[in-house]
Amino acid sequence: MSTQGPEAGLSTDEAIRAMLLLMPRVVARVKRTPLPERLRPLNLAPRHLSLLAYLLFDGEMTVNALADRLEVAPTTVSLMASDLSRQGVLERRADPRDRRRTIVAITDEPETRAAIEGWLSNGAAAWRTAFASLSGEERAMFVRTVRAYESAASDAAP
Template sequence: MTTDRTQGPMDRLGFLLAWHGRITDAFIRRALGTTGLTPRHAMTLMHLDTGAMSQQSLIDRLEVDPSVLVAILNDLEGGDLVHRRRDPADRRRHIVEITPEGSVTISTLDTALTKVENELFADLSAQERATLQDLLNRVASVPRDYEC
């Protein structure tokens, strides 16, 4: 007797995504090991590489609690990779910008991440990679009816 419940875990998109996410995370962490940064540190630097922004903007982009961002920025500032300053237009606001050392680190990150991506996606064409990126960008981070 067969039922509709015969799907294996790799036939379920959520499990497949989680499985590949775990593997990808391990590859990225290993690649970042040469810099001493975590994925959150790297993502923060990559956002700042596009230009200075407020701490609130970083909180929104990274989707983290303000206390988590402060810890990330403390680490990055301790490594002279970012600099925080008060916004002259609003002294309650902090502006964060990448330092010259942070820009050098971005170059190292870019090389390491490109190598990881080339290994992970070697069997995909450029078009397939673009399609995968588009599809993943459209996946909801939290299902609409999900209750924690």
């Protein structure tokens, strides 16, 4: 890789090499992030992290809205929400405007909410630092690029 500053740019091959070397370190670091004690017995998977992040940042929402955002079937969200409800992490209730719809929210139990906030705050703080020097357009391009990578990686999976 070039010894010039990042403003010099990277060729496609240099960028691929850099990312292939960097991503395993990023994944390993994320995996080493300790789960708060309250959440350890819950056997959470990455999809649970995304579901909890949506509910924490955007507030309660319907099963269908969560399914759209997570890009999974509503039955998948319903199963995850049922499981986390039984464990006291989420609350499910009928939508008062349409009783056929179910609204999902993080429980009001302070210890659980604090555990979820603490778990997500480590990553949020790291992203805040990483994005601080970027313009809004550069941040948007980064997010689009990671989405495109995730999509291409999913398409390439056997």
